[in-house]
Amino acid sequence: MLTFFDGGRFSFHAAVDPGPRQGGEVFEQGGNKLWLWGEFYGLKERACARFFPALGKSEGGAVGGVEVSAAGIQKKAVADAFFRALPEQCVEEVLRALDGVFAGVLWDASARCLHLFTDRLGLQPLYFWEEGGRCAWSVQMRDFKHLDLTLREDALHCFLDLGHLVGEMSWFEGVRLLPAAVYERRVFPEGQTERRRYWHWPQPLAEAEAPSFEEAVDVCDRLLRAAVRRRLEGGGKSAILLSGGLDSRLVLAAALREGFAPDALTMGMKNGEDLRIARLVCERAGIAFEPRVLDAENWLEGRERCTVLSDGLINSLHLHQAPFVPEWVLPYERVLCGIALEATLGGYWQGSITEEGDKLQAQFGEWMKEYGNLEGDFYGGRAVSFLMDAHVRHITAVSTYLMRQFVERPLVFADRDLLEYVLSLPDSYRRDYRLYFALLRKYYANLFAGIPWAKTGLPVFHPLTPWVLRSRWPGLRTVLYRARDALADYERWVRMEPARSMLENLLYPWHSCIKIWTMRDMLSELHAAPRFARTSRAEKWMRAATAEWWLRYVSLPHESHP
Structure with a gap:
């Protein structure tokens, strides 16, 4: 309204x-x-x-x-x-x-x-x-x-x-x-x-003033379980969006310890890692498993509609649930997810905004100016604060915003007590998954021991896991999964029928809204793009498709263009 x-x-x-x-x-x-x-x-x-x-x-x-x-x-x-x-x-x-x-x-x-x-x-x-x-x-x-x-x-x-x-x-x-x-x-x-x-991102304590690492692990466990409990105690049927990653599995493990048994909703390729790993987790946890298969025939279904429902805020390539909503989630009162727990607990982003300025500038380019003074009090000069705001708010959370139009989508990482406590700890506690892995090993080993992690292809406690995490070889995931992503082979599917013909027709310059507004011939740009670029072919094609769908939806007349 x-x-x-x-x-x-x-x-x-x-x-x-x-x-x-x-x-x-x-x-x-x-x-x-x-x-x-x-x-x-x-x-x-x-x-x-x-x-x-x-x-x-x-x-x-x-x-x-x-x-x-x-x-x-x-x-x-x-x-x-x-x-x-x-x-x-x-x-x-x-x-x-x-x-x-x-x-x-x-x-x-x-x-x-x-x-x-x-x-x-x-x-x-x-x-x-x-x-x-x-x-x-x-x-x-x-x-x-x-x-x-x-x-x-x-x-x-x-x-x-x-x-x-x-x-x-x-x-x-x-x-x-x-x-x-x-x-x-x-x-x-x-x-x-x-x-x-009315609130600012917390500053980390010096190690001399901080609780011991062992105490921090114990407090994080207590706060995590309290956060999950508060988001599940309202009654009604619950589910969790379970992937092959750590975050959603940790939320599930905490829910089980609090006496809840949500159904697991998982999507992915028929023989992909996400479905395989999630099935192993559900068998060990003893909960219902509700899988949905993404393939070359159905992956584009619902993307245009979900572009509208998400206000065109994100590349619809990342709205993986599009072919299955709302029917998939309507039986539930709420669907939990584990997004951003790795960024919170794992310290995946470290350092100050000044130290990581080159990386941020390379990523956001001229659009950095839209954030104003990055050294302001709100971010506290911390890269983790800015990147949580930039990435989680503007990218990761948009898919949850889409699903929240049909079902309650509690975000555990956003719990006030948990977030403020973890980010007040010294960065050395969180760096290189130190806090995260210690928490898993001490309290949640049952759901992690022996079951692979989609990010590495190995169980989290495997001795080679740290080496794989530190590896910067871009072909590692392709070797592990025979695809660029463990969830879906979008890079190949975007070049296959029916997607190829649909996308080329959508972006044909004679009737493209993008061409009218920007004079850019996206079809020619996309065909001319180098095959092995930093940004994947699927990412570029679906950015253009999403923008085209959104422009057609808002239907602003060309005469109103300034």
Whole structure:
């Protein structure tokens, strides 16, 4: 739903192609209004009593004589907390007490002030447009089609270069994506704006001040299990998106220790490593296994539709679940995943932004300017903070945003207590998987001993695993899996029928929207690209296809081009 504000009056436009869970909720109290989206966890055990009185049982119940779910009670409690905070001007205190994936807009009628906010990691998108005292907001970028705005040509070039957008960039002129952990106040009609971050990425402790490594392993286990428990305790049927990697297997192992037994959803090639490894894990764990097979015939199915549902934010090549949603996930109340746990626990990204500047510049090129001052307080000068924001928020989490339109998608790595504790540890604890592997060996060896890891082709405790991880030979994965990726052989499939003919016809310059907007003949560019380039052929072809699908969907007339 797009909310339009003009001179104190609100109007609403129906959401464009909404998912069943994308509506959000609107609360009202004494003329004040709150638009709230997302999911909240651990409210009873961690929220401050000042703003959150007793919440009642978490299983759900009646509010105002109407039966609501546990999630509904959580949102109602959060809304009441914000309304209590308005007279005391303590909205930021409420934000700091919350844990979850959320965004909101709060209208203070007496002060004629809009308060906009996002969760700590910005995983729930919130888009905002303002012009001449009028403004509009939505969590779906496609809702701004109602305003007939002009497409940003630089956004199109950015997407074709990187496969995603960056910073606060959106597809439309004047529409911006609010940053992570932002709290913004806008007073009307004066137009005064105040913006700040209510949270900053934690700084690592010096080893002399930090807990011992053994204590850190124990605390990480306790916090991980608590994070998983909070995300599964709401009742209803649960599943986990299980791959051949470590992160999803660790989340499953923690869930089993907490007494849960989610079904496992796995996709991949029929004889691929992901399906084989996940099947071994499920057999050992004793849980239901629900596999889906990707092949040369079906891998493109649903990609155009999922491009629309993900607002064209990511190369649809990486929307691996596209052929199977929503039917695959509809039987479940929630589907967990393990994304970004490796980046959090494993210390895969290290050093400062200054030290890794050359790497970042090579990766993002001219688009680095969209992030502004990278040495600012929010990132704390740490590469791990910036890359978590740039990669996880703008790439990895987009696929979870797609599925969250159909089912709750709890993100364990984003748990407030877990994230803040782990990133406050010395980098030496996390470097080279030291903390991660110690945690697996001490508490979760049952699901890891003897079962391969898709990243290396070896069990995680195998003596050759460290050598494979340190190897920079680009052909290693091809030798291990006879393909560039363990999940799907996109590099070969993109050159096969029916994909080849479909993509060439889609990008044919006589009717290509990309050609109209940029004068770039993508078909000729793609055919002329060197075969052994750093960016794979499948990545480039599907970036262009995704951009073409999105441009056709938004249907902006060529006459509106600046």
